[in-house]
Amino acid sequence: MRNLINLIVKNIHWLLFILLLFVSGYLIISNNNFQRSKYLTVEQELVGSVYSVSNRITSYVGLKSANDQLIRRLAELEVRNEYLENYIKDLSDPSEFSSIQEDFDTLSPRLVYARVINNSISGSENLITLNKGSNDGIEPDMGVFSPEGVVGIIMSASPHFSVVVPILNSKSNLSCKVRRSNYPGSLKWDGEDSQYAYLEELPRHVIYALGDTIVTSGFSSVFPEGIRVGTVVDSKKQRDDNYVSLKLKLFTNFSALSDVLVVKKTLQEEREGLEDEARDRILKGERYDGN
Amino acid sequence: MAINWFRQILFFFVLVMLQVWIFNRIYILGVATPLFYIYFILKLPVNLNRNLTLILSFLMGFFIDMFDYTLGFHMLACSVAGFIRYSIFRLFLPKEMIEFNIPSIRDFGIGLFFKYVISIVLIHHAVFFVVESLSLFDHLRLLYSILGSSVVTLVLIFAAEGLTLSKSRK
Numbered sequence: 462m463r464n465l466i467n468l469i470v471k472n473i474h475w476l477l478f479i480l481l482l483f484v485s486g487y488l489i490i491s492n493n494n495f496q497r498s499k500y501l502t503v504e505q506e507l508v509g510s511v512y513s514v515s516n517r518i519t520s521y522v523g524l525k526s527a528n529d530q531l532i533r534r535l536a537e538l539e540v541r542n543e544y545l546e547n548y549i550k551d552l553s554d555p556s557e558f559s560s561i562q563e564d565f566d567t568l569s570p571r572l573v574y575a576r577v578i579n580n581s582i583s584g585s586e587n588l589i590t591l592n593k594g595s596n597d598g599i600e601p602d603m604g605v606f607s608p609e610g611v612v613g614i615i616m617s618a619s620p621h622f623s624v625v626v627p628i629l630n631s632k633s634n635l636s637c638k639v640r641r642s643n644y645p646g647s648l649k650w651d652g653e654d655s656q657y658a659y660l661e662e663l664p665r666h667v668i669y670a671l672g673d674t675i676v677t678s679g680f681s682s683v684f685p686e687g688i689r690v691g692t693v694v695d696s697k698k699q700r701d702d703n704y705v706s707l708k709l710k711l712f713t714n715f716s717a718l719s720d721v722l723v724v725k726k727t728l729q730e731e732r733e734g735l736e737d738e739a740r741d742r743i744l745k746g747e748r749y750d751g752n
Numbered sequence: 753m754a755i756n757w758f759r760q761i762l763f764f765f766v767l768v769m770l771q772v773w774i775f776n777r778i779y780i781l782g783v784a785t786p787l788f789y790i791y792f793i794l795k796l797p798v799n800l801n802r803n804l805t806l807i808l809s810f811l812m813g814f815f816i817d818m819f820d821y822t823l824g825f826h827m828l829a830c831s832v833a834g835f836i837r838y839s840i841f842r843l844f845l846p847k848e849m850i851e852f853n854i855p856s857i858r859d860f861g862i863g864l865f866f867k868y869v870i871s872i873v874l875i876h877h878a879v880f881f882v883v884e885s886l887s888l889f890d891h892l893r894l895l896y897s898i899l900g901s902s903v904v905t906l907v908l909i910f911a912a913e914g915l916t917l918s919k920s921r922k
Binding site: 473474477511584652653654 | 822
């Protein structure tokens with residue numbers, strides 16, 4: 462008996478090593494986005510505050526290019542504004558006028574401006590941290606876009622910070638369409654180049670041309686329809702020949718992302734989302750019999 | 753000589769912050785990211801208790817993981833590195849050198865120190881990138897990542913080592 466105990470004490474480092482391997486292995490395997498978002502909001506607060514210190518310093522470095530981008534965008538919007546104003550003046554029909562007005566009025570109060578405080582593009586499971594959280598009305602499953610194009614979807618939010626799953630994440634999946642022909646497909650990333658992504662599961666007969674713009678489809682309530690995603694640069698047939706996949710050059714420059722907008726949900730969409738979720742759970746066979 | 757705990761703790765957090773604020777954002781040619789925090793594990797005293805070495809290595813991995821949102825990957829790689837360290841000493845170090853306190857070029861000599869550092873860095877990086885790439889597998893890219901990152905980490909470690917060397921000569 463004593464020998465056995467001696468043996469164990471002598472080789473305790475082996476036991477410890479195996480224990481540590483199990484702990485980390487378990488964390489890796491069980492580590493999907495859902496669980497992280499549920500249990501680690503406390504950790505997220507801590508990590509977020511450390512990152513915001515470093516961001517306060519580094520944001521000065523990117524200030525110039527962010528400024529340039531804003532000026533470019535401002536010019537773009539001014540042109541558009543002028544065009545729309547002329548268009549409105551030309552319209553004699555007052556009902557058309559009111560529909561445009563309504564669109565603008567419903568979207569703009571739903572936008573929350575946020576700043577990127579941590580961003581990775583190196584791994585296959587990239588995540589982005591923003592400096593706004595549930596105190597500013599940010600909740601999971603809201604869409605995030607930058608002045609250039611689509612960024613991703615909110616995964617979780619703590620009071621002051623939130624984490625985004627960008628389209629540069631192997632688990633991301635976003636419904637998009639070819640602007641010209643309205644055919645929908647799903648946007649995936651292959652983990653290689655942060656400038657390119659793929660629009661998959663498009664039917665073979667879809668009409669497209671290189672250089673076409675891809676925009677969000679608006680099928681889910683996450684994004685409004687028509688936010689820019691990228692341009693088509695290449696296409697290839699998928700395995701079974703019935704589908705094509707398009708290679709896109711993304712509009713968003715993820716390596717220099719600094720300012721983004723989050724789209725808040727309308728009450729109507731919130732209700733629909735809740736109902737969908739409930740329906741899913743019933744379909745999956747969850748029971749509510751009071752036990 | 754007893755270990756100066758205060759210095760070790762300070763060293764630990766300085767390395768965590770360097771990794772989080774600087775090195776995690778370096779991404780050379782799309783493959784190489786230096787994992788410089790391993791310098792902490794390399795610089796633990798030679799005769800430190802094996803269990804303590806393991807736990808400290810694991811903690812290092814835990815802190816890096818927390819900031820990287822990659823729960824588990826760095827922990828696993830660090831535990832392996834911390835565990836393998838003793839075997840590497842047994843392999844390369846003559847018996848009479850075991851009493852040396854902290855591994856350094858000055859005490860080990862450049863050849864021995866290089867062998868020691870390169871074997872631990874390679875093993876650590878290999879474990880880390882293999883585990884990390886399990887979700888998106890591509891052999892060639894994996895190989896580039898391991899070798900590229902190891903080279904960058906080695907350069908940084910020897911730069912840091914050289915810095916302390918020139919300081920102690922004065």
